[in-house]
Amino acid sequence: MKLSFALGFALVLVGVAVSCGVNYLDLRQFETRIPGVATAGWTPSDASVICQSLKSNDEFSKKYFSPKIVADMMHDYSTLDDSIKLQFQHIRDSVSQKESRALESMIMFFLMAGFMGYVHFLGVRKSQSKKV
Numbered sequence: 001m002k003l004s005f006a007l008g009f010a011l012v013l014v015g016v017a018v019s020c021g022v023n024y025l026d027l028r029q030f031e032t033r034i035p036g037v038a039t040a041g042w043t044p045s046d047a048s049v050i051c052q053s054l055k056s057n058d059e060f061s062k063k064y065f066s067p068k069i070v071a072d073m074m075h076d077y078s079t080l081d082d083s084i085k086l087q088f089q090h091i092r093d094s095v096s097q098k099e100s101r102a103l104e105s106m107i108m109f110f111l112m113a114g115f116m117g118y119v120h121f122l123g124v125r126k127s128q129s130k131k132v
Helices: 002-033 049-056 059-064 067-131
Strands: none
Touching (some): 049 059, 049 067
């Protein structure tokens, strides 16, 4: 009875460790999908046609935007860029922490499963020595 418990518990621990491993791989894949906005020189306003027009001071921006509106819009874009960078940095840090916790959990559960497998092996050897 004790032998089947140790083996069954070891198999459950292996299953939990495998699920932690899948979680770890999923988090690694998610981390690669997060844009490099938090660390790269690219900013979200670089993708905006209006912002590019304002920066280049082309004919369209001269005609339709006053200098005060241009200054206000550029301030808004820079504030937006900083806010988005902080959000992506927070997401990246959170994913990195969860990834390391998933890896630690996977290792811990595999070690516990190995220990329970060893206990099962010792029980089997002990029962075989009693039969002889």
